Amino acid sequence: MDRSLLRDDVYRRLRDAIVDGTFLPGEQLKDGELAEWLGVSRTPVREALLRLGGSGLVVALPGRSTRVSTIDPRAVRDARDVIAAMHELAVRQTTGQLSDDHIERMREANRRFAEAVDAGDIGAALDADEEIHRIPVTALGNKALETVLDQFDPLVRRAERMRFSADGHMSVELHAQLIELMAAGDVEAAASVAFNIWHTLPAEADVPTADLQSGE
Missing domain, CATH: 1.10.10.10 (Winged helix-like DNA-binding domain superfamily/Winged helix DNA-binding domain)
Incomplete structure (x- = not known):
């Protein structure tokens, strides 16, 4: 390789x-x-x-x-806010500019996301969710924006997993809204949905931790 x-x-x-x-x-x-x-x-x-x-x-x-690392609610909130701003920017600059193929790929990814949520396959749901949001980002081609997302996305994925484990159906609807607004060329509404999607993420949750022994 x-x-x-x-x-x-x-x-x-x-x-x-x-x-x-x-x-x-x-x-x-x-x-x-x-x-x-x-x-x-x-x-x-x-x-x-x-x-x-x-x-x-x-x-x-x-x-x-x-x-x-342990899950630090403040760190998750900070990363979530940065990611929300980056995705809002990507959507704002690509709405009305994406090809029919881009839009159809987003719809297909959301269909797979919905199926994964229904099946309780959180790993597949995370992969499909990432694909949906990456299509506008990749289409924009802003390398600085991509670098920021690559740095902060992993921290937020843990919060996403918590949300999808609890109930991912709201995300299916939000994705659908985003996709159709982008297809219709409604820049302001699509950007608003893109920003708000990330602010539905929890910043904290009860999670198991490994036993920390002093001197390990």
Whole structure:
């Protein structure tokens, strides 16, 4: 596998393992064990942990260990607000500009999202949700905006998982509103929905944590 593709794959797999609770908040992550688990060398694992640290999903303690971060409501709120602003900007600048193929791909992704929610497949729901919102972002082609989303999105995905686990049906409706407003070229209404979608996310929830022993 190309090195950049391997690096991105390792990052996504570790990110998803944190988001889905495979690795609990507070759990220690050892690059050697992770490399063995993923079947890769330690280098892409270390690079992935650095990226995850920048996103706030892991915390590195100098000379001690790297652990999965606990869910900090303020950090989630801050990341959520930044992401909402970025998606509002992407929607504002692409509404009325997307092709019929873009719109149909968003509709199809929302259909898959609805099916995943009904089936209780939260992982598939998260993937479909990400695809819906990424279509306007990719169409816009603003690399600075994409960089900001890449940094803060992983932290917010944990809050999304909580919401979709509780009830994702409201998101199905909000997605549908967004898509049809974009198809109709209603810039202000579409931008407003895009912004408000992210503010339905909870900033805190009761989550399990790994047992933290002093000196581990």
